[in-house]
Amino acid sequence: MNATVAALTSRSLLGRNRTLVLLLLPLALLALCVLARVLAGLDADIERELDGSLAPDLLGSFGIATLMPLLGLIAGTGSIGPEIDEGSIVYLLAKPLNRHTIVVTKLLVAIGVVTAFGVLPIAVAGIVLTGEVGTVTLAFAAGAFGAGVAYSALFLLLAVITRNAVVIGLIYALIWESLVGAVVPGAQTLSVQQWSLAVVQRSLGDEAERVGLEAAVGFGTGLVLLAVVSVIATVYAGKRLQTLRLNDET
Amino acid sequence: MSTVELHKVSRWYGNVVAVNDVTMHLGPGVTGLLGPNGAGKSTLINMMAGFLAPSAGTVTLDGRPLYRDPEIYREVGLVPEREEMYDAVSGWRFVLANAKLHKLPDPEDAARRAIATVEMAQAQARDIRTYSKGMKQRIKMATAIVHDPQVLLLDEPFNGMDPRQRLHLMELLHRLGDEGRTILFSSHILEEVEQIAGRIEVMVSGRHAASGDFREIRRLMTQRPHQFTIRSSDDRALASAIIAEPSTSGVELVVDASGGSVVQIQATDYSAFIHALPQLTSRHGIRLLEVRPADESLESVFSYLVAR
Numbered sequence: 001m002n003a004t005v006a007a008l009t010s011r012s013l014l015g016r017n018r019t020l021v022l023l024l025l026p027l028a029l030l031a032l033c034v035l036a037r038v039l040a041g042l043d044a045d046i047e048r049e050l051d052g053s054l055a056p057d058l059l060g061s062f063g064i065a066t067l068m069p070l071l072g073l074i075a076g077t078g079s080i081g082p083e084i085d086e087g088s089i090v091y092l093l094a095k096p097l098n099r100h101t102i103v104v105t106k107l108l109v110a111i112g113v114v115t116a117f118g119v120l121p122i123a124v125a126g127i128v129l130t131g132e133v134g135t136v137t138l139a140f141a142a143g144a145f146g147a148g149v150a151y152s153a154l155f156l157l158l159a160v161i162t163r164n165a166v167v168i169g170l171i172y173a174l175i176w177e178s179l180v181g182a183v184v185p186g187a188q189t190l191s192v193q194q195w196s197l198a199v200v201q202r203s204l205g206d207e208a209e210r211v212g213l214e215a216a217v218g219f220g221t222g223l224v225l226l227a228v229v230s231v232i233a234t235v236y237a238g239k240r241l242q243t244l245r246l247n248d249e250t
Numbered sequence: 251m252s253t254v255e256l257h258k259v260s261r262w263y264g265n266v267v268a269v270n271d272v273t274m275h276l277g278p279g280v281t282g283l284l285g286p287n288g289a290g291k292s293t294l295i296n297m298m299a300g301f302l303a304p305s306a307g308t309v310t311l312d313g314r315p316l317y318r319d320p321e322i323y324r325e326v327g328l329v330p331e332r333e334e335m336y337d338a339v340s341g342w343r344f345v346l347a348n349a350k351l352h353k354l355p356d357p358e359d360a361a362r363r364a365i366a367t368v369e370m371a372q373a374q375a376r377d378i379r380t381y382s383k384g385m386k387q388r389i390k391m392a393t394a395i396v397h398d399p400q401v402l403l404l405d406e407p408f409n410g411m412d413p414r415q416r417l418h419l420m421e422l423l424h425r426l427g428d429e430g431r432t433i434l435f436s437s438h439i440l441e442e443v444e445q446i447a448g449r450i451e452v453m454v455s456g457r458h459a460a461s462g463d464f465r466e467i468r469r470l471m472t473q474r475p476h477q478f479t480i481r482s483s484d485d486r487a488l489a490s491a492i493i494a495e496p497s498t499s500g501v502e503l504v505v506d507a508s509g510g511s512v513v514q515i516q517a518t519d520y521s522a523f524i525h526a527l528p529q530l531t532s533r534h535g536i537r538l539l540e541v542r543p544a545d546e547s548l549e550s551v552f553s554y555l556v557a558r
Binding site: 091092095098 | 269296299301302303318320321322323324326330332334335336338339347348350351352353393492
């Protein structure tokens with residue numbers, strides 16, 4: 001961890017209007033939850049739904065399946081991609097700094113961003129929907145955190161190895177996880193979303209069955225895969241940064 | 251005192267050879283790396299800055315290989331060609347961040363001194379994105395010298411600078427070179443290079459075309475064969491008079507269908523020829539109507555040096 005790298009990274013990640021863009025998605029989630037809460041106050045059917053599976057459905061499909069991959073993509077690629085594209089990464093690389101330190105620092109900043117703009121809003125949404133800091137809220141916050149770490153690490157690696165990181169990341173998050181994952185059951189085992197849902201499922205305990213939540217992989221597998229993918233992606237990103245070509249012009 | 255040594259260095263990208271068998275020795279003082287665009291200057295600087303592995307040969311700093319060794323940056327400062335920096339921070343913060351990244355004992359003091367050296371103190375509080383090209387260039391320079399490096403590599407540092415800023419940077423490079431630092435800067439403009447560099451290395455099409463003192467390079471460049479096309483009041487008489495001149499090596503009288511003509515001349519010594527021509531024509535009573543040097547791009551001038 002290097003404080004100067006962290007400061008430069010967070011300035012470029014949160015600089016200018018980017019904070020506003022980052023706020024859009026969590027605000028949409030919270031608005032939806034407040035709306036559900038208000039409607040529940042007016043209609044007993046909706047209130048029953050909310051006590052049943054509506055809260056986990058919302059937190060799962062909007063929070064973990066949509067908010068977290070998109071934030072991970074913005075924070076993960078954004079923490080290093082623009083610097084590589086513009087060439088300003090040279091100011092970090094032309095320093096007596098370990099390349100792994102640079103990557104780990106940037107990953108920590110990205111995790112900080114997904115926590116602030118993803119995990120915390122999901123926790124707040126859980127409280128709004130369920131009316132308490134209960135199992136559902138904590139389970140989804142834990143799952144969201146796991147997803148946030150893995151997405152950030154994966155997308156940071158993508159930004160180091162390719163200039164098309166955002167497109168590839170979007171294809172992974174939207175097409176592989178959502179579309180292919182929904183049709184081809186095997187694809188779900190290779191999905192950050194399912195690994196983090198496994199964490200949610202375990203944290204919910206008996207509640208999981210009642211609300212109909214079932215991850216494609218078991219808790220142990222999910223947790224191990226989240227950790228292994230995050231670590232390997234980070235180590236490999238550091239290795240690739242050691243040999244990063246600044247420009248291909250002759 | 252640091253020296254950068256390139257020994258039989260080549261670098262290729264797939265089938266394209268960017269740098270071809272270059273051997274170079276850079277010692278204290280200012281060296282200019284001269285060559286047209288695409289000659290391999292940036293590739294060479296990238297290898298000297300440790301960002302690119304040579305495909306063959308070795309690049310070393312005081313005997314240590316430069317590639318993939320972050321520790322070399324304690325001694326090497328780099329001014330990249332590209333302009334982009336962290337533009338959402340002020341010049342002061344950026345130079346200070348660079349000093350901190352070098353883990354200097356007193357980063358504030360180092361940043362203050364570097365900014366004073368490039369005369370940016372009055373604009374240091376402004377965000378980098380509000381700077382002009384020349385100001386950005388100076389802040390880039392400050393980040394490169396903030397840790398007082400022994401070796402300074404600058405890729406096209408004069409690009410986009412106005413004459414006053416150019417002069418200022420030239421003075422600064424002079425001073426740093428006189429202090430015993432090893433400084434290399436690239437440029438595609440001979441006049442720029444000869445004003446500051448004690449030594450010039452010429453690159454053409456990836457090859458090390460010439461090397462030496464700027465007077466030597468200047469002589470090579472001005473004394474190469476030059477082509478002139480001349481129209482005069484009596485082309486045939488002019489042609490016969492010119493071939494007698496020792497500064498020429500060939501004359502052709504080109505007559506077109508309508509009977510009009512021009513004289514094409516190959517001069518071996520540019521300056522001797524342009525001095526001899528008016529004397530010769532007045533001696534023979536010939537009036538010059540048009541003297542046109544063949545259009546010579548920088549590339550063709552450099553190519554001559556390679557073919558030599």
